[in-house]
Amino acid sequence: MSFTKTITVAHGDGIGPEIMDSTLKILDAANSNLIYESIEVGEKVYNKGIKAGIEDKSWDIISKNKILLKAPITTPQGGGVKSLNVTLRKTLGLFANVRPCRAYHPFVKTKHPDMDVIVIRENEEDTYGGIEHRQTFEVYQCLKLITLPGTERIVRYAFEYAKSNGRSKVTCLTKDNIMKLTDGLFHDVFKTVSKEYPHIESENLIVDIGTARLADTPERFDVVVMPNLYGDIVSDITAQISGSVGMVGSANIGTKTAMFEAIHGSAPDIAGHNIANPSALIQASVMMLRHLGQFTQADNIQNAWLKTLEDGIHTPDIFNNDSKLKASTQDFTQAVIERLGQKPATLSKVSTSGAVNFQIPALKLSRSENKPSATQKRTLTGVDVFIYWEPQNINLLAQRLNDAASEEFELTMITNRGTKVWPNGNPETFCTDHWRCRFKSMNGKATQFKVVDLQKRLTKHAIDIIKTENLYLFDNEPAFSSGQGE
Known part of the structure; x- marks a missing residue:
């Protein structure tokens, strides 16, 4: 039949x-x-x-x-x-987005006749959550979300694909020299999962030089895995240099x-x-x-x-x-x-x-479908308060913030577009109307009630709050980024 x-x-x-x-x-x-x-x-x-x-x-x-x-x-x-x-x-x-990009030399013109690259792109997370906000007159925000289970799932898929299709190498592209938490997670998971596939070569490259090498010498790559936004860009580059974007299909x-x-x-x-x-x-x-x-x-x-x-x-x-x-x-x-x-x-x-050899393999998941076990100790230690404030006397702003902090919190830093401007900021730093104000608990442990009380006091001191981000320690390690110049 x-x-x-x-x-x-x-x-x-x-x-x-x-x-x-x-x-x-x-x-x-x-x-x-x-x-x-x-x-x-x-x-x-x-x-x-x-x-x-x-x-x-x-x-x-x-x-x-x-x-x-x-x-x-x-x-x-x-x-x-x-x-x-x-x-x-x-x-x-x-x-999982899978895009095989290979050359069809000499019939389709390409500068890379030996290329045969599989680009595997995480397909659901990163900036493609589409969570964007206009927060002030001058500043717009797009959230980049990278999750542990989502990352493990795509990385494991890439290795399973390589294993099932006779591929010998998996390359991970990230920008964790800058985005140490989000891209750092992707890189760390890649290193961990790669140990389960000792017969497959693995490497991690910073996405900028990795993309440059892909465009220059794609024959050195086999399977490439990366977060969503990088994957979208890199897969189009890879498809085009193979001969034409019009030649490449995609599996989701x-x-x-x-x-x-x-x-x-x-x-x-x-x-x-x-x-x-x-x-x-x-x-x-x-x-x-x-x-x-x-x-x-x-x-x-x-x-x-x-x-x-x-x-x-x-x-x-x-x-x-x-x-x-x-x-x-x-x-x-x-x-x-x-x-x-x-x-x-x-x-x-x-x-x-x-x-x-050409079959898209079924994915064998380990813990990816389950929430990670909460084995780490999670401690609330402070809060980043993002505010609207027209660029003017930074010391006046700091004084208002300190007046609202009381004995519960200490104002430790003010940044603008991620760069520290107080204390001891550089007067040449260009500032917009969007400021991150970091408050740390004086005793190292905050509570949600204390954070809410802080926001109330800030409002009474004419501070225009846009949003807040709680600061946590996981096993006493900071789970938040430092300010540039801090």
């Missing part, structure tokens, strides 16, 4: 419907035995006044089918509209649901011109088939696609002096269909029968 699977399909915006049409035609021609249940997402839904970009009934369809094949969508800028891509990933728990993997998509946008400027390259969504569909265990169909499509590239049938975005035909979207699609059953002669043919 043949395998049949119903998947959810979103045709998207811009070039989305064109490349989705191409992809579905190829899937059908390869006898993938898929049933398509379509949903409407993106621009048309936004235009209905639904700021999420997706209707409630569509969530039910996605949850039922567990697999979503999605074309690019257009997200309106501004106006309080949230990115549907981020909403889908976070709502469905799609914590959760414990129950998975979404497969092209990594590029909706490109409305070329929509309807029959010149879009459907390759990225085709590659995403191949990843989807392997995720579903349809290795024969996946290999058939992948080999036919590779043979099409070899034969010089190229869409305008990758057309070069050695190309044979500048193909339209429909021409390229038909060429792939005609080559089903054929294999490339120069590029490495794909054969995953009896192997898992």
